[in-house]
Amino acid sequence: MVNSYAANVKTIASRKVFNYLYIGMNLGVVIGTLMVGYLMDHGVVLVFSVAAVFYLIQLVILLADFRVNLVTEKAERVAGPAKPAHLRLIWLIALMVFCLYLSYSLWESVISVHMTGLGISFEKYSLLWTLNGLMIVFGQPLVNRLGANLKLSTQIFTGTLIFVLSFLILVFAKSYATFVVTMIILTVGEMTGFPGMPAWIDSLAGNNDKGKYQGLYNMAISFGRAVGPLYGGLLIEYGSYQSLFWSVTAIMLLSLAAVMVHNRQIRHRRIKQD
Secondary structure, eight states, X not given: XXXXXXXXXXXXXHHHHHHHHHHHHHHHHHHHXXXXXXXXXXXHHHHXXXXXXXXXXXXXXXXXXXXXXXXXXXXXXSSOSOOHHHHHHHHHHHHHHHHHHHHHHHHHTHHHHHHHHTTOOXXXXXXXXXXXXXXXXXXXXXXXXXXXXXXXXXXXXXXXXXXXXXXXXXXXXXXXXXXXXXXXXXXXXXXXXXXXXXXXXXXXXXXXXXXXXXXXXXXXXXXXXXXXXXXXHHHHHHSOXXXXXXXXXXXXXXXXXXXXXHHHHHHHHHHHHO
């Protein structure tokens, strides 16, 4: 819903809107993680009570500022649905997003077990997420400024490739220092490539279908997060952590290649038509 609403903002470039959303979400993660560490000392009841208060604040903001006046009238469709070529690209981007978040969810599930199995404490694993959040909150504005000089698709391809390569390092990770380096590389890729994905889909969708394809984007994220732990568990059960990391690296590279190839075909076709 948030992305669908953001897609209708016309006063600010969609690229900036989705970047602001990404910073806001990660700022919430950092503050929430820090608060839980303090509040948990006073009991779990206080943790959920504070969470309930924030949900109430969110509800008040929603009722006050997100009102939409529904007017029943016949309106002309200014622009139709996305062109078939763009529609295929949107679906390929959604597939890539699914593969990326399938892989990303491994950090939240099996990698913690992998690290403790290597003798690394869970506390040190948790610090990696603090590092991730702080890098995004303080580094995202700088990345946004640098990325403004690049085409949106180029920025996404670059960031996604960096993100994918971080999983290749996981194949050989044995020490905590290697996991720290891996998280830094992953976060740089995430900051560079991920915020622009909904903005790219927004630019490809027709004016009447922007909300629908933002929903597809969010569905791909949720589906990837749901399938990731199951996929990781099966690969570890019948293989190894190394085979798991090799496989997700290959899956992400293939999905990225499919998006890059189709995007290039569309660009060449447009050049010929011009």
